[in-house]
Amino acid sequence: MSGLSTHVLDAVTGKPAAGIRVALFRATDGEIAAADTNTDGRVPELLPGPIDAGNYRLSFDTGSYFETLGTETFYPEVSISFVVDDPDAHYHVPLLLSPFAYSTYRGS
Template sequence: MSTPITCHVLNTLSGTPASGLKATLTLLSADNSSSPQSSTSFGAKTDEDGRVKAWEPSAGKTLGEVMDSYNSGDRIACSIKFDIGPWYEEKGIESFWPEIEVKFYVKKGERHYHVPVLVGPWTYTTYRGS
């Protein structure tokens, strides 16, 4: 089974995928959940196409396993933080953003969630992908 949350980052300065960008996905909380989890985080780096298709396990559990512990239909607050400042600095470009964070909700039991992000050293935008 694929991971329930993925992302795709494009570098608007060069018009290319943002490969090698560090990302952290955090499940912040869930409405109506009796689950003990709060602030469970998963790390990843974007691949050569600027995508995160899988997250590193946290405390030995995959993202799917942690999400399975929530109640069906729970609305889960999530965050993906991208370390954009250091990533641009490695390329010799000064960035206005040390990091960018996209917060959003997912519902357990619903379809896959995809979070596309367009980044530049002075701007970023995001939307709910498909």
């Protein structure tokens, strides 16, 4: 299985963060894909199939998410840059989110 997926967990509520707009950018091409997280906080196939080697960035519209909750946030957007070195691999980039902190890792 190759391609790119992501998911967002709201660390304050301990629940998936649904409805967050996620955009994928490639350094050489600009925005190449976008989707909203589903009710499980996931975008299971933001970019299905092989993903070309190169530098990429995921942008999460966290400001709109927290606005709908009526919650102040320090991070209106979270951007995660990463490198694809194996086009045949699957890349999963999770985001653990709270209004004043976030973390990420390369998932499986």
